[in-house]
Amino acid sequence: MSKTIAAIASGNAPGGIGVIRISGEDAIKIASLVFSPADGSSLLDLKGYRAKFGNIIIQGKKADNAVALVFRAPKSYTGEDVAELSIHGGMLALQNTLKAVFEAGAFPAQAGEFTKRAFLNGKIDLTQAESVAQIISAQGEAELRASFNALQGVLSNEINDVLEKLLDMSALMAAWVDYPDEEIPELSDTELEKTLEYAAGKLKKLLDNYDSGQTITCGVDTVIAGRPNAGKSSLMNMLSKTEKSIVTHIEGTTRDIVEDSVRLGDIVLHLKDTAGLRTSEDYVEAIGIEKAYKAIENAQLILAVFDSSQSLSKDDFDLIEKCRGKTAVAVINKTDLEAKMEIKAVEDAFESVVYISAKNNEGIEELSQKVNEVLGVADFDSNAPLLANLRQKQNCERAYESICEALNSVNMGMTFDAINVMIDSAADELLSLTGRKATTEVVNNIFSKFCVGK
Numbered sequence: 528m529s530k531t532i533a534a535i536a537s538g539n540a541p542g543g544i545g546v547i548r549i550s551g552e553d554a555i556k557i558a559s560l561v562f563s564p565a566d567g568s569s570l571l572d573l574k575g576y577r578a579k580f581g582n583i584i585i586q587g588k589k590a591d592n593a594v595a596l597v598f599r600a601p602k603s604y605t606g607e608d609v610a611e612l613s614i615h616g617g618m619l620a621l622q623n624t625l626k627a628v629f630e631a632g633a634f635p636a637q638a639g640e641f642t643k644r645a646f647l648n649g650k651i652d653l654t655q656a657e658s659v660a661q662i663i664s665a666q667g668e669a670e671l672r673a674s675f676n677a678l679q680g681v682l683s684n685e686i687n688d689v690l691e692k693l694l695d696m697s698a699l700m701a702a703w704v705d706y707p708d709e710e711i712p713e714l715s716d717t718e719l720e721k722t723l724e725y726a727a728g729k730l731k732k733l734l735d736n737y738d739s740g741q742t743i744t745c746g747v748d749t750v751i752a753g754r755p756n757a758g759k760s761s762l763m764n765m766l767s768k769t770e771k772s773i774v775t776h777i778e779g780t781t782r783d784i785v786e787d788s789v790r791l792g793d794i795v796l797h798l799k800d801t802a803g804l805r806t807s808e809d810y811v812e813a814i815g816i817e818k819a820y821k822a823i824e825n826a827q828l829i830l831a832v833f834d835s836s837q838s839l840s841k842d843d844f845d846l847i848e849k850c851r852g853k854t855a856v857a858v859i860n861k862t863d864l865e866a867k868m869e870i871k872a873v874e875d876a877f878e879s880v881v882y883i884s885a886k887n888n889e890g891i892e893e894l895s896q897k898v899n900e901v902l903g904v905a906d907f908d909s910n911a912p913l914l915a916n917l918r919q920k921q922n923c924e925r926a927y928e929s930i931c932e933a934l935n936s937v938n939m940g941m942t943f944d945a946i947n948v949m950i951d952s953a954a955d956e957l958l959s960l961t962g963r964k965a966t967t968e969v970v971n972n973i974f975s976k977f978c979v980g981k
């Protein structure tokens with residue numbers, strides 16, 4: 528029997544309402560010691576999925592108004608008895624009530640312990656548990672959609688479909704090898720190949736989508752680069768819709784790197800607005816420029832900004848060179864002014880060019896489209912099953928390799944029991960992926976990354 532746990536489930540900031548969640552065998556009893564229904568009834572008699580209005584009672588005195596919600600095992604998030612107390616969401620009010628809940632017999636929940644219990648009680652599998660953490664941290668629309676799909680079992684269903692086919696085949700092969708005298712129909716090589724190719728195809732598709740998925744879910748480290756006054760800070764402001772970067776007409780004011788995360792269409796850009804790129808005598812500015820070049824080197828995406836109202840300078844040509852072979856979009860700014868720039872030189876150097884006026888907020892849609900194209904996520908389907916992290920990818924990769932090995936072995940005419948070893952090893956990886964066979968270490972590691980209360 529596991530102990531009853533409690534935590535603030537609504538986060539660590541004040542809000543209109545705050546929720547304390549209690550889960551475990553004594554959850555409802557403990558809730559009834561700190562909450563008194565206004566109608567004089569007892570929480571102990573309340574059926575699952577029911578709520579009562581009443582008061583939080585601390586040391587015999589009413590401390591707050593509250594609504595208590597009761598879930599009865601196994602029909603709850605964790606699969607255990609759960610009580611949730613919704614009170615006014617001030618941090619002191621929440622902490623006082625939580626303290627009273629602990630004094631009534633609950634233990635502090637560890638990070639992710641509610642979701643871990645949901646997993647251990649078979650309510651969700653590991654990929655679904657991981658999607659819960661992702662939903663909480665999601666910043667972009669596509670990430671949120673993809674995580675919610677995973678919670679609904681889109682990835683689990685895909686993996687389980689492949690797994691069932693492998694397990695059925697493995698069982699048939701084992702039976703045929705182990706009971707040669709029984710009348711078990713022999714599996715033909717063609718049938719075997721067909722199943723293995725089906726499994727390999729499905730896993731390969733998941734692996735192929737992984738990088739786009741990561742771009743969508745983790746965001747993209749992006750550098751805004753360009754010579755002073757090209758409009759980098761204005762572009763950053765246009766993207767972040769705040770006045771975070773200092774915009775001025777005196778060259779060289781952005782001396783260090785300014786950072787911000789913004790949503791551009793479906794994806795999140797982790798932006799770095801860098802010092803203007805030019806040869807400088809100023810010591811501090813030179814350090815900033817050095818940093819800017821480093822940031823360009825390491826960026827996943829460069830937004831190279833050019834001022835269309837000026838001729839290209841040596842600094843512009845230097846930037847063009849720095850961007851060669853990199854994932855970059857040339858952002859030609861100040862289209863509201865008369866064009867003086869040699870546009871062809873930029874169009875020849877960059878695969879992707881977009882025209883904007885940061886001043887007039889024009890061109891953001893086009894920029895979004897170009898960014899999606901260069902990042903290879905323009906056709907990303909956030910409803911398709913998606914591997915969410917490296918752990919899932921590695922399991923999938925190893926399963927795929929074992930299946931490819933099995934396919935080769937069929938072609939080489941190896942025996943069924945030898946091939947079956949490879950199929951079993953692929954199945955093991957898929958069982959680890961969804962958590963049906965994951966080690967305690969893997970499970971603990973996953974839930975340690977959650978926040979307390981989830």
Ligand code: GDP
Binds near residue numbers: 754758759862
């Ligand atoms: P940075 O040095 O590259 O960061 O350039 P800023 O964003 O500070 O912009 C330099 C100057 O150009 C400022 O006076 C801006 O108001 C102006 N500017 C920026 N974008 C545009 C634009 O699209 N059109 C016009 N006309 N001026 C712009």
